[in-house]
Amino acid sequence: MHSVIVENIIKTYGKKKEVAALSAISFEIPKGELFGLIGPDGAGKTTLFRILTTLLLADSGNARVDGFDVVKEYKSIRKRVGYMPGKFSLYPDLTVEENLNFFATIFNTSISENYDLIKDIYIQIEPFKKRRAGKLSGGMKQKLALSCALIHRPSVLFLDEPTTGVDAVSRKEFWEMLKGLKQQGITILVSTPYMDEAGLCDKVALLQNGKILSIHTPQGIVDDFSDPLWAVKSTGMLHLLNDLLALEAVKDAYPFGEFHHVVLKNESGKKELEQFVQSRAKDHAVMQAVKPDIEDCFISLMKN
Amino acid sequence: MTGDKVITADKLTKRYGDFVAVDHISFEVHKGEIFGFLGANGAGKTTAMRMLCGLSLPTSGKATVAGFDVYRENEKIKQNIGYMSQKFSLYEDLTVKENMRFYGGIYGMSDAFIKNKTASILDQLHLQKEGNKLVKALPLGWKQKLAFSVAIFHEPGIVFLDEPTGGVDPVTRREFWNMIYQASESGITIFVTTHYMDEAEYCNRVSIMVDGKIEALDSPAQLKKIYEAGSMEDVFLQLARKAVRAAD
Amino acid sequence: MKQFLSFVKKEFYHIGRDKRTLFILLGMPVVQILIFGFALTNEVKNSKIAVLDNSKDEASNALISQLDASRYFDLEKNLVSFNQVEEEFKRGKIKLAVIFPEHFSEDLLHLNKAQVQLIADASDPNVANTLINYASAIIMDYQSRITGNRKLPYTINTEMRMLYNPQLKGAFNFVPGVMAMVLLLVCTMMTAITIVKEKEMGTMEIMLVSPMRPQLVVLAKAVPYLLLSIVNIITILLLSVFVLELPINGSLTLLMSESILFTVVSLSLGLLISTGAASQQTAMFISLVALFLPTIMLSGFMFPVENMPLPLRIISNIVPAKWYYSIVKSVMIKGLGLQAIWKETLILGGMMVFFLTLAIKKFKIRLA
Numbered sequence: 001m002h003s004v005i006v007e008n009i010i011k012t013y014g015k016k017k018e019v020a021a022l023s024a025i026s027f028e029i030p031k032g033e034l035f036g037l038i039g040p041d042g043a044g045k046t047t048l049f050r051i052l053t054t055l056l057l058a059d060s061g062n063a064r065v066d067g068f069d070v071v072k073e074y075k076s077i078r079k080r081v082g083y084m085p086g087k088f089s090l091y092p093d094l095t096v097e098e099n100l101n102f103f104a105t106i107f108n109t110s111i112s113e114n115y116d117l118i119k120d121i122y123i124q125i126e127p128f129k130k131r132r133a134g135k136l137s138g139g140m141k142q143k144l145a146l147s148c149a150l151i152h153r154p155s156v157l158f159l160d161e162p163t164t165g166v167d168a169v170s171r172k173e174f175w176e177m178l179k180g181l182k183q184q185g186i187t188i189l190v191s192t193p194y195m196d197e198a199g200l201c202d203k204v205a206l207l208q209n210g211k212i213l214s215i216h217t218p219q220g221i222v223d224d225f226s227d228p229l230w231a232v233k234s235t236g237m238l239h240l241l242n243d244l245l246a247l248e249a250v251k252d253a254y255p256f257g258e259f260h261h262v263v264l265k266n267e268s269g270k271k272e273l274e275q276f277v278q279s280r281a282k283d284h285a286v287m288q289a290v291k292p293d294i295e296d297c298f299i300s301l302m303k304n
Numbered sequence: 305m306t307g308d309k310v311i312t313a314d315k316l317t318k319r320y321g322d323f324v325a326v327d328h329i330s331f332e333v334h335k336g337e338i339f340g341f342l343g344a345n346g347a348g349k350t351t352a353m354r355m356l357c358g359l360s361l362p363t364s365g366k367a368t369v370a371g372f373d374v375y376r377e378n379e380k381i382k383q384n385i386g387y388m389s390q391k392f393s394l395y396e397d398l399t400v401k402e403n404m405r406f407y408g409g410i411y412g413m414s415d416a417f418i419k420n421k422t423a424s425i426l427d428q429l430h431l432q433k434e435g436n437k438l439v440k441a442l443p444l445g446w447k448q449k450l451a452f453s454v455a456i457f458h459e460p461g462i463v464f465l466d467e468p469t470g471g472v473d474p475v476t477r478r479e480f481w482n483m484i485y486q487a488s489e490s491g492i493t494i495f496v497t498t499h500y501m502d503e504a505e506y507c508n509r510v511s512i513m514v515d516g517k518i519e520a521l522d523s524p525a526q527l528k529k530i531y532e533a534g535s536m537e538d539v540f541l542q543l544a545r546k547a548v549r550a551a552d
Numbered sequence: 553m554k555q556f557l558s559f560v561k562k563e564f565y566h567i568g569r570d571k572r573t574l575f576i577l578l579g580m581p582v583v584q585i586l587i588f589g590f591a592l593t594n595e596v597k598n599s600k601i602a603v604l605d606n607s608k609d610e611a612s613n614a615l616i617s618q619l620d621a622s623r624y625f626d627l628e629k630n631l632v633s634f635n636q637v638e639e640e641f642k643r644g645k646i647k648l649a650v651i652f653p654e655h656f657s658e659d660l661l662h663l664n665k666a667q668v669q670l671i672a673d674a675s676d677p678n679v680a681n682t683l684i685n686y687a688s689a690i691i692m693d694y695q696s697r698i699t700g701n702r703k704l705p706y707t708i709n710t711e712m713r714m715l716y717n718p719q720l721k722g723a724f725n726f727v728p729g730v731m732a733m734v735l736l737l738v739c740t741m742m743t744a745i746t747i748v749k750e751k752e753m754g755t756m757e758i759m760l761v762s763p764m765r766p767q768l769v770v771l772a773k774a775v776p777y778l779l780l781s782i783v784n785i786i787t788i789l790l791l792s793v794f795v796l797e798l799p800i801n802g803s804l805t806l807l808m809s810e811s812i813l814f815t816v817v818s819l820s821l822g823l824l825i826s827t828g829a830a831s832q833q834t835a836m837f838i839s840l841v842a843l844f845l846p847t848i849m850l851s852g853f854m855f856p857v858e859n860m861p862l863p864l865r866i867i868s869n870i871v872p873a874k875w876y877y878s879i880v881k882s883v884m885i886k887g888l889g890l891q892a893i894w895k896e897t898l899i900l901g902g903m904m905v906f907f908l909t910l911a912i913k914k915f916k917i918r919l920a
Contacts, residue, residue, distance in 0.1 A: 042443060042444045043473075138345040139345065167345045167499060169544045169547075241482075254475075255506060257505040257506075295474050298474050302473065
């Protein structure tokens with residue numbers, strides 16, 4: 001059975017419907033899957049989340065969550081999903097404990113009833129339970145928000161950009177927690193602008209300008225990248241990039257960490273690149289073959 | 305790297321009561337350098353940056369920015385720096401040109417200068433047709449690039465960028481860094497914070513703050529060597545995990 | 553119900569932790585009552601007066617001591633000639649001069665036609681006017697006492713207000729107005745702002761995606777402000793009775809019930825505003841422009857509605873505060889019962905039903 005089914009969802013904004021937020025999106029998420037919606041700001045991630053959490057009506061198309069229609073049966077959905085919106089959405093003037101208690105009551109449950117589910121997460125912020133939520137650090141706020149979203153043991157969890165603006169350490173911890181929840185059988189739909197987080201999902205959809213560029217397992221997306229990829233570096237990286245882009249064999253080149261990634265049009269282009277690198281020996285130019293990651297795929301899909 | 309020192313900090317400290325937000329940090333940034341200023345949430349980055357921008361008085365220590373003292377000459381500092389953050393960039397309800405006019409005006413640029421500069425920026429960004437459009441009608445990536453151009457509109461010696469690329473798509477992010485490189489080549493010093501660890505690699509030197517102190521400061525290559533790490537992300541995680549204090 | 557109570561509790565946490573706002577909400581009625589009621593009348597208290605008594609008989613002596621005994625006047629000087637009057641005014645010592653002609657008692661008792669001249673320093677016309685009014689009120693009071701129940705052969709032109717306000721206490725008119733204003737401010741503006749705040753913070757999204765009925769969310773937010781308003785009503789009444797020495801002439805129960813009715817009308821308006829406003833500033837702005845200003849201008853407590861041009865008089869009918877103001881005046885000052893204000897009560901009731909229905913209908917179960 002599928003936890004989430006999206007069929008041809010179209011959503012536009014503006015008086016004349018001139019801004020297309022989502023253009024005919026379709027996908028399915030099987031029960032218990034950790035599904036990542038990867039894309040930059042403005043790709044349509046939040047709009048899609050709001051449609052699935054029954055907060056927005058699509059212009060056309062159908063969507064079902066946990067078997068219920070998002071329009072006709074919105075009340076049933078509201079009873080069984082957990083939602084963490086993009087903005088920090090707890091009450092900053094209430095304490096950690098008060099926030100959690102409040103959300104438990106709103107969802108007709110109590111902390112003790114589902115404590116086993118949130119235990120691993122809540123235990124990390126429990127020492128600060130008398131502290132006001134507004135005084136927590138970014139990482140702790142996320143943990144509290146996640147606890148609040150889980151308090152009623154939802155069958156599907158929607159997390160809209162939970163790691164945006166959070167530092168690398170907290171992000172890592174957050175993903176560890178999601179893995180734990182997945183083991184409890186909860187279907188999780190998570191969105192993120194950070195490409196490096198894609199690898200942590202079971203399946204990802206790359207979203208850009210309201211369109212799905214690709215939808216696959218992280219490995220599947222990477223496997224689809226068929227062009228030869230090389231990493232090149234030397235001193236004077238800016239000039240190096242311009243020179244690489246001028247080469248006949250080069251399809252694309254862009255900075256990537258300490259290297260520039262160079263996409264060749266075909267395998268035979270390797271020779272030209274090697275000659276180029278040798279000619280820049282005085283600039284300490286080096287090249288090495290690299291495996292593409294999600295970001296390489298996203299860039300290539302965006303430019304096509 | 306040699307050259308003029310445009311930012312110097314010597315045991316710069318900021319306390320809030322018992323809490324030492326920034327704890328005796330010392331560093332120098334050279335002209336034209338791209339200086340990455342990293343740290344976990346709450347490590348004290350923002351506080352340090354505010355002191356350098358002349359927005360907040362240090363509790364103790366010394367610092368100069370563009371040769372001016374952060375205690376006494378903060379007005380002069382403000383004339384000589386540009387600032388851009390993810391949150392506050394441009395006025396959405398003004399057009400592109402109106403925004404540039406406004407910022408040029410704030411820094412006391414002449415009408416002729418503003419006119420020429422506006423034309424050259426729009427040219428450079430291929431936004432000639434969008435000059436009279438409201439900023440809110442532009443895609444996010446363009447806005448960020450535009451915001452950067454506006455931050456260096458008055459040709460400051462130093463520009464402070466606070467997480468300038470948050471949420472931007474990978475292609476635009478690279479175009480943005482391309483602009484940073486160009487600015488750096490033209491002699492502008494870049495002081496940048498980011499959560500993207502691959503962007504740390506683009507910097508000439510990187511400092512990593514943990515619990516208010518600078519725990520590491522070197523070129524990315526050197527840092528990776530010292531910490532025996534494969535990437536800047538590993539370096540960062542190794543250091544940031546040592547943090548004991550909870551961020552506020 | 554448990555959800556609802558939990559929500560109300562949470563609202564009280566919000567209010568209790570924002571000490572500054574709470575202080576303003578509870579302190580505002582005190583400050584307003586004091587400024588409007590007390591400070592304004594204080595100006596004419598213990599005003600110095602001079603008397604030129606050319607008659608020096610029983611009646612003039614009695615009147616002078618009455619004037620002196622009143623809290624509004626202090627007898628500064630007894631004058632001996634008319635020339636001194638202007639002199640005293642020029643020295644700025646006195647605000648009012650009272651001049652009795654010769655044979656004052658005789659004229660009063662036998663001719664029924666005595667004259668008193670009141671001369672006031674009109675450099676501040678409002679004060680002068682008030683002083684003249686107070687002095688004539690005291691004189692008339694004296695007159696009616698010595699003439700007893702006998703019908704007087706002459707009539708005196710007096711203002712309508714004096715009928716119910718023999719001592720012309722200025723505060724009388726302000727208290728109902730301040731009550732209307734404070735209730736509107738607390739209920740309408742604060743309710744609108746607090747709901748919009750949830751929208752801004754993103755917590756409204758979570759509330760909507762919860763099983764809690766959206767209408768309950770909105771009602772739960774209104775409850776604390778209803779209670780806060782009742783506290784404010786009590787504060788205002790206590791202040792007016794004990795500080796301004798203004799008795800409640802009618803039924804206290806009726807006054808409270810009518811106030812609660814008006815509070816609910818204000819709350820409904822706040823809810824209605826919150827459904828339309830996207831930011832706290834917008835909510836505040838709408839509350840101020842659409843409600844606060846009309847309340848001050850058109851409810852009759854600053855400017856008499858009867859003297860306004862017809863279009864304004866018609867518009868004033870849709871201002872809820874106008875009806876409440878009239879109710880409070882009737883119950884508190886005139887001491888009238890429900891039979892005198894059933895029309896106003898019915899209108900307020902109708903407004904409540906209308907606004908509340910509209911607000912709940914307009915409240916969106918989704919974001920857009």
